[in-house]
Amino acid sequence: MTRSLQLAARSPSFRFHPMCKSLKLVNLCFADDVILFWKGSLAAVSVLKDTLGKFSEASGLSINAKKSQTYFGGVSAADRNVIMQVIQLPEGTFPLHYLGVPMRPMKWKHVDCEIIVQKMRTKLFSWSSKHLSYAGRLLLIHTVLFGLRNYWMNVFILPQSIIKEVEKLCRMFLWGASGTRSKLHLASWQQVCLPKAYGGLGLRDGASWNRALLAKYVWAVTTKQDTLWVKWVQYVYLKGVNFWDYVLKQDSS
Template identity: 40%
Template sequence: MEYLSRIVKLVGGMNQFQFHPRCKEVKLTHMCFADDLIMCYKGDFISMYLMLQSFKLFSQSSGLQANIQKSSLYCCGVSDSDVQRIAAIFGFPRHFPPFRFLGVPICSKRLTSSQCDALVDKMTCRIKIWRSRHLSYMARVQLINFVLMSLHMYWAQVFILPKKVLRDIVQVCRSFLWSGQSFSWNLRSVAWSKLCCGKNFGGLGFKDVFLWNIAHMGKYLWVVANKQENSWIKWVNSVYLKNASWWEYSPKANSSWYWKKVCHVKDILKQHYSLTDMCVMPSYSVKAVYNKLASDSVPVHWDFFSGRGWVRLNTNSSAGWPSRGV
């Protein structure tokens, strides 16, 4: 892939080649990961021809060929005649966003709850497999913490998930905990917000999916604040920031929905961190930021086991008496 990158870079230096309007300043022509490749250019025939010729040279040298059935052409602001001409010559079928890359949907507009159905479906499919087993409450707790929540974490570090999707995730996990099913109308014994506290705060250690999503997205704020050298930072600076002060920056009205959400996360974290705090972090810790966001709980103390269950002693009780727990 390094050889392909060098070839495409040479194509980007030709006078006939035209960059994508939002990639011109950083001279971004392609992004590759494993066996996936995304090529970006202005939607004209000459640029498309030069880009495909570079890939043809790479194929002749390495023996690697593009899979036509798994390749797609995405166009915006290009006339239908030009699209048909390009598709007819090069054989790539035209598709429309959103498309999936590394298991998550990629779209140019607002992420909808229907595009995240695959996440909720994966959780319900896992529960259907477990449903035939006689699982105790503690077994369900472990499965929620280490299996169901891990599926959510992968999406949470990429997107600002819609609130409806996060509520569906909570509903699935809550139903599985109390009934062993992915959906149930039964009344819950304890509020889910209580269970999302750590065990030293009287909960079961579940992650609050709303705060966990914010903590994961805070990594992008940390990367921008530290001005790391990568393609995304260069692109953000050229399109949005334009050397403005990041901590005081406000998105414009014509900014993308996703960028506005990232800036909204910045406003939330500004209540707990300053720009100096972000810059002095040697590495970003999602767990530390999450604990900072969820630091309003009152510690409790589990002291002994009685015949009817655990007795929870809350030394911070206003009445001065211990409170009993299940």
Template identity: 35%
Template sequence: MAMNCLSLLLDRGAAEGQFGYHQQCRDSKLTHLCFANDLLIFCDGSLQSVTNVLRILEQFAEVSGLTVSICLTEPEINNISSTTGLVHAILPIRYLGVPLVTKKLSLANCEPLIQQVKKKIYSWSACSLSFAGRLLLINTVIARISNFWCSTFTIPKKCIKIINSLCGAYLWRGTTEGHHSARVSWDTVTLSKEEGGLGIRDLNYWNKACTLKLLWLFFFRSCSIWVAWFTKTILSDCKSNFWTIKEKQSHSFAIKKLLRVRDLAYPWIKIKIGNGRSARLWTNNWSSFGNIRELLRLPSYSALGITPTSTLHDIHRNGVWLIWAPRSDVQVEIHALLTTITLNTDEDMYEWCPNGSATLVFSTGAIY
């Protein structure tokens, strides 16, 4: 209840102009994030904004008896620090066991993860385990440690190689000291037991799976804060959607990695046609053919008289599809498919159906 009151105070303060929005949060009107007993407040970094944010926190402290410890960023840092007495912290700092970084995760940033793995392997109890016990330790304790990092970051390949080397040496010899040779290759060990492996999770694939989970959240949890921020900030150009936006140098490393797995996720994220307002003809996966532009092998300058952003609703009038006259067998097949589609008043729905498994259906919401 107390944090709800603080949230209202901060949102009202920004709306009334008491402090400015952070440049990356202006469109989404994001002022703060709360997690457990931690609070991150975003503003434009000016002295006036920081002073007024502190005034809001003082008002909250008078009512609730709770005070907040704050770290600020660089703009006018010396002036703000001398005026307010706040301490300036420098990233990366560790939070919930993982480093907070703004750039690509480096091997040095991953050192705590490597040390955690070594700590488990080097413990006296781990050294006395049998082969089956060592396998269980890798599949449970060490897997959970690495899973937590994988769900937060894209771990560098060199870090994954080091962890695999540590786990391989420990699995076969019970120690990582001295020279060792594996009896079976690590690629075989990470196969499932049905395929002749030991069922150890492959961190490379698991890291990619965690990135795909973010894509799942993006399309099927559109009410979350980060989806709203991503849509407003990254997809601000109405001519682009998630499938067509180009990777930019200004994008963070996390966003670049997200965009680089689009081709892998594209066949799994389909649109169930309703009114056709969210299904773009050329780019969305609304048909059994997949990407229509790639199917027709159209050059970048050609769209057959239909704009690149046109939806199925845009090219449908009074039961007639306003599209090009077919000039090839493939185009005839597309025409035939369109004749089987009837638009209605329902919203388009996203479907998640990897590898032909059971389909999950969600409203398209604000994602376009």
């Protein structure tokens, strides 16, 4: 299918999406999921639909209309209606959820991350802290609560309000709580987040750990690792400019 799409992209009627033109990127495949990119024009969508139709005839595989959606950006209402009639797929709205993480073309909003707090509260509600020792609570925070938090921190910079709310829930669970009020803390959160060799419990401060987790992406970009997204950043944003000299634009991802 990828070869068919790349061949179809050579058609004079096809136009690449502006953010994908430099790499001539048409599609991304993730296991059994596919994302297609193209310029929001009738000619481009006609080429893609014809290509997918030929692929379906050859392989017997077809689009699942119940699980597929079309997303638009900067396309007029008139053009959008015409494209929808051709592609015959429902229109999706942002944020787009993939692997449990909401994705949108703009900066993350607080409401996008509230699912983290909700999931943590659900887990805490199912645990009986009365029958757990401090060591048991600490282990659950390390493996479950911080595991959930770190999954998101590996992808985005979380809003400070979400990080503080997560740490508040962890503090209340660690020291115990009566209703909505936390019991007496035996040590400050700053002390708890120190390494064990320095008298702490080995937990990691949210804001600092979030920046540390994302530092690997900076390393990948500066060393120009041979991956598609690094090439995309180099071609679309940096354009030959050194990472440390890059001036962040208002519309940068």
